[in-house]
Amino acid sequence: MPGMVLFGRRWSLASDDLVFPGVFELFLRVAWWGGSLTLYLMHRKKLDCPGGVLLSTYLIVLLILLAVIIGVVLAITCISMKGTICNPGPRKSMSQLLYVRLALFLPEMIWASLGAAWVARGIQCDRTVVIGIITTVIVSWIVIGATVFSIIFVFDPLGGKMTPYPSACPDHLDSNDSNQLINGLKTAAKSVWETRIKFFCCCVGNDDNTRVAFSSMAELFSTYFSDTDLVPSDIAAGLALLHQQQDSISNIQEPPEVVVHSPGQPQETDLDVELENCHHYMPFAAAAYGWPLYIYRNPFTGLCRIGGDCCRNRTTDYDSIEGDQHNCHFASILKTTGLQYRDFIHISFHDKVYELPFLVALDHRKEAIVVAVRGTMSLQDVLTDLSAESESLELDIELQDCVAHKGIAQAARYIYRRLTNDGILSQAFSVAPEYRLVLVGHSLGAGVSALLAIMLRRAYPQVHAYAFSPPRGLLSKSLYEYSKDFIVSLVLGMDVIPRLSVTNMEDLKRRILRVIANCNKPKYKILLHGCWYGLFGGSPDKCSTELDESNQVTLSQPLLGEQSLLTRCSPCYSFSSNSSPDSPTKYPHLYPPGRIIHLEEEGSSGRFGCCSAAQYRARWAKEAEFGKILIGPKMLIDHMPDIVTRALNSAVANRAACVSCQGQGSSVRDVA
Numbered sequence: 001m002p003g004m005v006l007f008g009r010r011w012s013l014a015s016d017d018l019v020f021p022g023v024f025e026l027f028l029r030v031a032w033w034g035g036s037l038t039l040y041l042m043h044r045k046k047l048d049c050p051g052g053v054l055l056s057t058y059l060i061v062l063l064i065l066l067a068v069i070i071g072v073v074l075a076i077t078c079i080s081m082k083g084t085i086c087n088p089g090p091r092k093s094m095s096q097l098l099y100v101r102l103a104l105f106l107p108e109m110i111w112a113s114l115g116a117a118w119v120a121r122g123i124q125c126d127r128t129v130v131i132g133i134i135t136t137v138i139v140s141w142i143v144i145g146a147t148v149f150s151i152i153f154v155f156d157p158l159g160g161k162m163t164p165y166p167s168a169c170p171d172h173l174d175s176n177d178s179n180q181l182i183n184g185l186k187t188a189a190k191s192v193w194e195t196r197i198k199f200f201c202c203c204v205g206n207d208d209n210t211r212v213a214f215s216s217m218a219e220l221f222s223t224y225f226s227d228t229d230l231v232p233s234d235i236a237a238g239l240a241l242l243h244q245q246q247d248s249i250s251n252i253q254e255p256p257e258v259v260v261h262s263p264g265q266p267q268e269t270d271l272d273v274e275l276e277n278c279h280h281y282m283p284f285a286a287a288a289y290g291w292p293l294y295i296y297r298n299p300f301t302g303l304c305r306i307g308g309d310c311c312r313n314r315t316t317d318y319d320s321i322e323g324d325q326h327n328c329h330f331a332s333i334l335k336t337t338g339l340q341y342r343d344f345i346h347i348s349f350h351d352k353v354y355e356l357p358f359l360v361a362l363d364h365r366k367e368a369i370v371v372a373v374r375g376t377m378s379l380q381d382v383l384t385d386l387s388a389e390s391e392s393l394e395l396d397i398e399l400q401d402c403v404a405h406k407g408i409a410q411a412a413r414y415i416y417r418r419l420t421n422d423g424i425l426s427q428a429f430s431v432a433p434e435y436r437l438v439l440v441g442h443s444l445g446a447g448v449s450a451l452l453a454i455m456l457r458r459a460y461p462q463v464h465a466y467a468f469s470p471p472r473g474l475l476s477k478s479l480y481e482y483s484k485d486f487i488v489s490l491v492l493g494m495d496v497i498p499r500l501s502v503t504n505m506e507d508l509k510r511r512i513l514r515v516i517a518n519c520n521k522p523k524y525k526i527l528l529h530g531c532w533y534g535l536f537g538g539s540p541d542k543c544s545t546e547l548d549e550s551n552q553v554t555l556s557q558p559l560l561g562e563q564s565l566l567t568r569c570s571p572c573y574s575f576s577s578n579s580s581p582d583s584p585t586k587y588p589h590l591y592p593p594g595r596i597i598h599l600e601e602e603g604s605s606g607r608f609g610c611c612s613a614a615q616y617r618a619r620w621a622k623e624a625e626f627g628k629i630l631i632g633p634k635m636l637i638d639h640m641p642d643i644v645t646r647a648l649n650s651a652v653a654n655r656a657a658c659v660s661c662q663g664q665g666s667s668v669r670d671v672a
Contacts, residue, residue: 002088002229003156006095010159014231015080015091019524021150022077025143029073032139033066039132049126054118055133058111062136065108072101085234085516085523105147112140157192186222194218201379209353209410213383216406219586220388224505228513237523238512240530243631244540245515272655275597275618278490279652280366281466285442286641287336288359288374290349294332297642306331322348333359345369345428348418353380354387354410356448360424362431368438369428371452373415375443375641384411385444388473388502389586393451396458403476404451405590408444412451419456439465442641443497446470450487450593454479457486465594466490469639472626473501473590480591480623487594491621492647493601493638494630502587508629534633596621599647618651 003010040059076097082090115137197214204210230238286293295302306328321330321344329349334341345360357374376385387407395402419425429435437460441449446467451474453465467489475483491498519526533540598621601614629635637643 003159003231004095004098006098008160010156011154012156012159012231013154014085014233014523015088015094016083016085016523017231017233018076018080018094019522020527022073022080025073026070026077028143029066029070032136033063033070035132036063036066036136039129039136043126043129043132055129058115058118058133059136061111062115065104065111069101069104069108072097072104076101081522081524083522084520085237085526105144108140109144112137112144115140157195158189189222189225190218193221197221201383204353204379204383207352209355210380210383213353213387213407216387216389217383220386220502223587224502224509228509230512233523233527234516235512237526237530238516239631240526240534241515241519242508242511243530244533246631248540271597271618271620274488274595275648275652275655277366278466278468278488278597279648281370281438281440282442282468282641282645282648283336283338284359284361284363284370284372285375285440285445285466285468286645287333288357288372288441288445289377289641290329290357290374291332292377293641294336302332305335322346322350337361339363345431346424351378351380353383354407355414356381356384356411356445358415358418358445360419360428362428362435363438366438367432367435369425369432369435371415371419371437371439371449373411373439373441373445373448373452375441375445381444384408385471390476390588390590393454393479395454397482399478399482401476401478403588403590404479405447405471405474408447408471408474409451411444411448412455415448415452416455419452420459425460436460436462436464439463440468441470442468442644443639444471446489447474447593450474450483450489453487454483464488467593468641468644469495469497470592471500472498472504472592473587474593475591476588477591480593483594488597489592489594490597490599490644490648491592491626492599492616492644494632494635495638496629496635497639498592498596499626499629501590503589504627504629591623592626596623596626598625599644599651601647614647614650615654616647616651617654 002014004013004015005011036059040056040063044056076094079091079094079097115133194214194217197217201210201214286297291302291306294306298305321327330341330344330347333339333344333347339361343362343364345362347359349357351357359372361370361372363370374381376382384407387405387410389406390403391406391409393402393404393409425437437456439449439453439456441447447470449465450467450470453463457463463486465487467487469491470489489498532538597618599616599618602617638647
């Protein structure tokens with residue numbers, strides 16, 4: 001940071017990003033130079049054949065060219081190691097070196113072309129020599145192709161739209177011109193992001209919902225990335241530092257006070273009941289994923305177990321199944337839930353933007369009609385997830401602000417219409433009128449099931465919802481408080497999704513900016529130590545966690561490059577730890593649904609949780625505990641539905657053991 005400026009435009013590459021590519025190219029070039037020199041010295045006496053002079057000339061010039069390139073790449077690598085992320089001064093000569101390096105590609109390309117032409121003539125020389133030279137020509141073109149690909153990869157479409165004013169907020173630019181400039185750049189940024197999203201999601205379709213989702217996602221990304229000059233490696237280094245800083249702080253903190261509750265207290269009893277309910281309903285949430293999750297959880301036997309049903313012809317018993325042409329989904333659902341086919345009222349695997357798969361089943365054990373909504377599993381679901389603007393809900397309840405995540409609200413409305421207008425719930429209650437309604441889901445499905453429960457509560461007052469690993473940025477404050485009476489969320493460990501919201505991402509960005517600005521180590525050392533620490537643990541890197549007074553003054557301005565893109569006149573960042581991150585009104589502060597059960601790991605099962613011996617304990621947690629994104633190896637692993645199921649099994653077994661020991665074991669800590 002900042003991004004490099006070459007040929008009058010900014011690139012998504014910083015001057016300290018060339019250490020690892022430089023080392024790799026040095027290794028390749030030195031090996032190539034050594035091999036070419038060996039080939040020439042061992043076989044120069046065999047080059048007296050027709051055309052051998054051309055081959056000899058090719059090798060000699062190639063050796064000289066490679067030696068020059070090795071020297072330039074070595075200089076680039078050494079210069080790139082200097083300075084820190086926010087102090088590019090020692091690397092100010094990098095631009096000139098890169099111009100020299102790029103200029104050397106021209107003779108290299110010409111010489112590779114001549115070598116290919118000469119070899120193609122069919123020169124009758126020693127076969128070993130010819131094969132060796134063919135190899136050098138092929139390597140030359142591979143390196144050239146890789147370089148072209150790298151240039152395309154680091155190309156920034158907005159790099160040519162740099163503000164021509166050197167100051168942070170130029171006084172000679174009046175407010176109208178400034179606003180027009182900033183608005184124009186933001187519009188360009190949104191357009192670029194929308195083009196990228198359409199390219200990567202080209203197979204999704206182009207209906208109205210998809211176009212709206214593309215626009216919402218582009219708005220989110222352009223807003224989030226518009227006010228910093230970070231390159232991707234800066235973000236990686238910042239995450240590595242935050243992970244170590246987070247662990248360092250937790251190691252020196254005193255252990256929290258343990259609140260002891262006797263097993264007879266209502267709060268403890270309520271936790272046991274709800275934990276058992278979560279344990280019971282989690283298979284329904286997992287079943288909604290269909291056969292892919294079942295095969296993933298049973299890699300050796302899953303295909304054999306459902307293979308016969310996949311090939312079976314559909315009968316009238318399967319008329320309630322939508323979008324499962326081969327019955328594989330239904331076969332896995334039967335295996336996961338343990339129910340019979342007659343227990344299912346409706347199963348839909350119709351999947352579009354804002355339209356999620358779901359199933360409706362009769363749970364005779366709990367006397368409940370269960371609606372399970374599938375979580376994120378397709379590009380369409382990702383677009384639904386990332387339509388993160390807020391949207392008002394029309395509910396027949398007296399609350400001040402009924403606002404929710406737009407994409408999830410749209411998906412909940414779709415399933416609401418299917419359940420009510422298509423008569424699916426009426427059919428279910430006609431079969432079992434005395435049963436209660438329960439909605440469950442995991443991840444995106446958890447958010448949809450929670451909103452669906454709020455929408456259905458007026459018609460079904462006894463409705464309950466169990467949201468497994470729900471997204472944090474879901475409900476406004478009033479809806480969050482309202483949902484506590486009938487919604488229970490379950491969060492495992494460091495799972496990032498229940499901590500993920502636009503405001504939390506803003507906070508994460510500020511923390512990244514703060515920690516990389518305060519670290520005095522070069523980026524390559526940060527990344528090396530971060531990778532080692534993430535994989536194998538050890539001692540956190542010793543970087544200070546607070547900014548000194550001089551850095552506070554410096555960082556009162558946006559951390560942007562010398563040639564900023566979008567926010568030369570943007571509001572200044574405030575790095576006060578007490579200030580909440582500002583966010584546009586499109587993205588207000590949103591909360592997770594209902595009361596929260598947090599499953600915490602006891603002991604250690606390894607950096608990535610690969611060991612099945614991990615033990616978990618359950619407790620009620622406050623919403624504020626998930627107000628910050630935690631960085632760690634398990635932040636994604638703890639979100640996986642099979643890991644959540646395993647942790648639930650452990651937590652339920654542990655609590656059962658505590659009850660059986662009649663108070664002789666340790667009590668589980670519980671926070672109201």
